Amino acid sequence: MLACLPPKARASESLHHVRLVYFWPVQGFLLIPIVVAQEQGIYRRYGLDVSIVLPPDAQTTARMLATEQAEIGMEARTDVVFAAEVSLPLVSIANYDQHNSWCVVGRPGEPIDLRTLEGKKIGIFIDSWTAVMMHLLFEKSGVKDAENVQQIITQFEDLPLLLSGRLDLATNAASFAIAASIAQDGQMPSLACPNVTGVPDIPIWSFTATPHWLKLHGGDAKAWLAATREGLLWAMSHPTEAAALFSKIYPEVDSPLYDKAGWAAAVPYFGNGDTALSQTSQSWSELASEMHRIGLISKVRPLATYYTNDFLPR
Incomplete structure (x- = not known):
């Protein structure tokens, strides 16, 4: 039966499907690296078929991962700390940005x-x-x-x-x-x-997943991050072209001028080729400690509760 399928159908069957759930109920230009990796075939080169899922509001991304409505999330790092407070299984596998914008x-x-x-x-x-x-x-x-x-x-x-x-x-x-x-x-x-x-200059957003999914699909997590990093670095090096690509795919969301100006302003916050997607104990400790100090969480958990670097590209 497989021999009867056209080549594209067979290729699609072999790809591992990964759904990314965004942090906002409308597509935004921060999705540009993912769109670049989709449109340039980078995810397919890594054996993945990646789609974007939108949550109903800005507070649901973590719960959608927990209920297996998506495999990877993009959300504020405070979500990860709050999730640990209520024993919701969630871990950051990479920082999206490197500074607090x-x-x-x-x-x-x-x-x-x-x-x-x-x-x-x-x-x-x-x-x-x-x-x-x-x-x-x-x-x-x-x-x-x-x-x-x-x-x-x-x-x-x-x-x-x-x-x-x-x-x-x-x-x-x-x-x-x-x-x-x-x-x-x-x-x-x-x-x-x-x-x-005077607020801390630490990353805002993380790419997240559940420990259960990572245990079963660690290879897909590594492939997704490697491909996403390629998309991010290309979009940083070609900001005008990357923004235009996003505007072409999502013309109904914002204007091309909005996407171009927004992406150009976002690029400086992502670090460089050496630091892109990286995460450190220092920034996670600072975030959790500040949240504890002002009474938003009961205690600071072991940092391994919040993040892991095991799936980052080496």
């Missing part, structure tokens, strides 16, 4: 004074990274009572509300803030990033 955002040309946050309306998202960073931001900026700051939850994007004057400030990863501001009015927003806010 989470910033307080202001309108173009308007300086940000973190000493005057009380009484302000600030746009936030409901993801776990934002929740932790806001705790730290209030602490570092001297906010005595979080109730004195109006935190306005936004569904998908807070920059339009900021630029229209309906918010005093917003919070976002720098690349998304820059993309939205440039796409809307061609100007750079004001940004207060970790060097100003």
Whole structure:
């Protein structure tokens, strides 16, 4: 029967299918390395057929992995620490970025004074990274009572509300803030990033999986990371072409200008050929220790609970 199948069908049968579940319910330009590896046949070269799955909200990626709705996740590293707190089996197999791009955002040309946050309306998202960073931001900026700051939850994007004057400030990863501001009015927003806010300069996102899947499919995890690293390095070296490819595949999501500006702003946060996807005990220890210090988790678990480097390309 196999001999009767066309060559492409037989080749597809031999590929191992891996589903990546994103951290956001809409495709975004941070998926560019995965799209590059898909479209350039890099995953197929490593024996994989990779698809992208979208969660219903920003808090479901870990649960989708636990219930076998996907094999690999892309999510905030705070999700991994919170998962360990409730004994949800989840481990990081690579960092996506190498620096913290989470910033307080202001309108173009308007300086940000973190000493005057009380009484302000600030746009936030409901993801776990934002929740932790806001705790730290209030602490570092001297906010005595979080109730004195109006935190306005936004569904998908807070920059339009900021630029229209309906918010005093917003919070976002720098690349998304820059993309939205440039796409809307061609100007750079004001940004207060970790060097100003005082929050830790540590990676935001991880690629994650369950220990059970890794035990059974460690080879697929290694192949996926090796192929994804190739896609990431190519997209970093060819940012304009990579963004255009993403815009072509997902034309209904954002404008080509948005994707181009956002990806160009994201690239500096990924490290280089030596550090891409790497993760260290220091950054995981710092994240978990800060979360424990401000009372969000009961204790810091052994770091092997949070991450492993066993599947990274050597």
